Amino acid sequence: MDTDTIAAISTPVGEGAIAIVRLSGPEAIPLASDVFEGKSLKEADSHTIHYGKVIDPETKELAEEVMVSVMRAPKTFTREDIVEINCHGGLVSVNRVLEIMLAKGARLAEPGEFTKRAFLNGRIDLSQAEAVMDLIRAKTDKAMNVALKQMDGRLSKLIQTLRQELLETVAHVEVNIDYPEYDDVEEMSHTLMEEKTKEVGEEIEKLLEVAAQGKILREGLATAIIGRPNVGKSSLMNTLVQENKAIVTEVPGTTRDIIEEYVNVRGVPLRLVDTAGIRETEDIVERIGVDRSRQVLKESDLILFVLNYNEALSEEDKKLFEAVQGLEYIVIINKTDLEQKLDLEEVRKFAEGKPVVTTSLIEEQGVDQLEQAIANTFFSGEVDTGDLTYVSNVRHIQLLKQAKQALDDAREAIELGMPMDIVQIDVTRSWEFMGEIIGDTASDSLIDQLFSQFCLGK
Numbered sequence: 047m048d049t050d051t052i053a054a055i056s057t058p059v060g061e062g063a064i065a066i067v068r069l070s071g072p073e074a075i076p077l078a079s080d081v082f083e084g085k086s087l088k089e090a091d092s093h094t095i096h097y098g099k100v101i102d103p104e105t106k107e108l109a110e111e112v113m114v115s116v117m118r119a120p121k122t123f124t125r126e127d128i129v130e131i132n133c134h135g136g137l138v139s140v141n142r143v144l145e146i147m148l149a150k151g152a153r154l155a156e157p158g159e160f161t162k163r164a165f166l167n168g169r170i171d172l173s174q175a176e177a178v179m180d181l182i183r184a185k186t187d188k189a190m191n192v193a194l195k196q197m198d199g200r201l202s203k204l205i206q207t208l209r210q211e212l213l214e215t216v217a218h219v220e221v222n223i224d225y226p227e228y229d230d231v232e233e234m235s236h237t238l239m240e241e242k243t244k245e246v247g248e249e250i251e252k253l254l255e256v257a258a259q260g261k262i263l264r265e266g267l268a269t270a271i272i273g274r275p276n277v278g279k280s281s282l283m284n285t286l287v288q289e290n291k292a293i294v295t296e297v298p299g300t301t302r303d304i305i306e307e308y309v310n311v312r313g314v315p316l317r318l319v320d321t322a323g324i325r326e327t328e329d330i331v332e333r334i335g336v337d338r339s340r341q342v343l344k345e346s347d348l349i350l351f352v353l354n355y356n357e358a359l360s361e362e363d364k365k366l367f368e369a370v371q372g373l374e375y376i377v378i379i380n381k382t383d384l385e386q387k388l389d390l391e392e393v394r395k396f397a398e399g400k401p402v403v404t405t406s407l408i409e410e411q412g413v414d415q416l417e418q419a420i421a422n423t424f425f426s427g428e429v430d431t432g433d434l435t436y437v438s439n440v441r442h443i444q445l446l447k448q449a450k451q452a453l454d455d456a457r458e459a460i461e462l463g464m465p466m467d468i469v470q471i472d473v474t475r476s477w478e479f480m481g482e483i484i485g486d487t488a489s490d491s492l493i494d495q496l497f498s499q500f501c502l503g504k
């Protein structure tokens with residue numbers, strides 16, 4: 047057996063009540079047992095936890111008071127032997143125990159290496175492994191439900207079924223090609239291929255139809271708040287943050303001190319883009335022109351465009367309307383508690399059918415309607431994560447599109463009367479694209495790259 051035993055701290059860095067050092071691999075139990083004073087871990091039953099002390103093998107002194115869980119292969123998270131050492135949750139404590147395990151010969155795990163082993167050992171497929179990370183990073187309940195179902199294998203099973211259909215069709219047609227003495231086989235193959243590529247293509251289409259929503263749930267909507275000075279942009283930001291408890295997350299793949307703020311609006315995570323850049327130049331359109339500000343705004347998925355009920359539409363407002371044209375935006379007419387000076391008909395005309403909501407942020411009026419308008423814009427009503435299978439990951443969406451394209455190519459080839467072995471090449475390509483989603487046909491470098499984005503100790 048050439049797999050080594052890995053170790054890492056699996057809990058967040060910082061002070062807490064308890065912190066866990068996790069070990070996985072063939073030496074996990076003997077290594078832990080060597081430094082453990084208490085009941086013999088080597089004889090412990092699987093999935094049992096034991097109280098005892100960690101003794102520093104060099105100084106022979108007491109290092110920590112712990113609880114140790116023993117889980118035996120293959121029924122574990124990684125399918126290898128796992129030991130989890132539960133320490134007092136201090137930085138020194140947990141690092142000391144990790145250092146001792148490394149000194150004993152365990153290797154420091156790479157980010158995501160535990161989950162990678164679960165994948166390499168066949169307990170989960172690639173899409174399920176990716177869902178583990180999505181689950182940790184989920185910003186709303188609904189986003190978590192999407193990840194949980196994917197982790198449970200819902201997407202995997204669907205992909206497997208579709209691939210199996212394609213494989214069986216190819217095999218069937220193959221047999222027909224091998225026995226060309228029956229004269230109707232060519233036609234039968236054509237019909238079968240046509241039916242199956244259509245059927246599977248439609249299934250993929252269904253997945254792609256709701257994928258944009260899945261992606262929003264997973265990644266959140268980059269949301270910019272714009273408007274002339276003093277219309278109530280900061281008030282709107284504050285209202286959204288206060289009403290929908292802000293979720294602060296680490297940005298994947300960066301240092302821990304860069305944080306992003308999300309608010310949860312009816313299950314839709316909004317990432318309130320710091321519009322500082324826009325804000326500083328309150329007159330962005332004036333300073334940098336419509337084209338440049340459009341460029342800035344294009345990076346947002348949603349623009350909240352605030353107007354003042356108490357002022358007539360100005361030239362600058364009209365330029366902002368020009369800048370947001372064709373983008374996803376909602377007009378918010380704020381300060382309805384003041385005297386009306388804005389022509390609502392004129393606003394509706396400029397808004398080209400986009401939602402127009404009136405608010406008085408100072409009197410907390412209209413915020414519900416605004417939130418409903420946001421949810422309606424992307425989910426046509428309630429966000430429902432019940433029965434649908436949501437593809438949420440850009441990598442998966444891309445592969446599904448390619449798989450669909452390959453099937454479209456196959457159907458075109460059939461229509462053009464191309465020989466079956468040419469059609470099969472396209473069908474096989476589709477099968478391969480879908481295989482990449484679950485990791486069946488994924489390259490080692492892709493796999494390494496995906497897992498490297500994981501948390502340490504996961």
Ligand SMILES: Nc1nc2c(c(=O)[nH]1)N(C=O)[C@@H](CNc1ccc(C(=O)N[C@@H](CCC(=O)O)C(=O)O)cc1)CN2
Pocket residue numbers: 120121122123130169
């Ligand atoms: N302490 C601790 N808590 C944790 C985890 C962990 O690794 N350690 N998990 C880590 O993410 C999550 C739980 N996920 C897990 C998934 C599968 C197995 C596992 O052992 N699966 C076996 C079946 C075990 C059984 O049925 O008894 C298997 O699939 O063979 C364990 C944890 C959340 N909480």
Ligand SMILES: Nc1nc2c(ncn2[C@@H]2O[C@H](COP(=O)(O)OP(=O)(O)OP(=O)(O)O)[C@@H](O)[C@H]2O)c(=O)[nH]1
Pocket residue numbers: 273274275276277278279280281282328380381382383384405406407408409
């Ligand atoms: N009457 C009234 N005043 C409001 C309302 N919303 C915000 N204000 C007030 O309008 C002023 C400007 O609000 P802000 O939220 O700072 O507006 P802003 O658009 O961020 O302003 P700048 O940062 O200058 O661009 C503050 O005094 C708010 O209290 C409202 O609904 N009604």
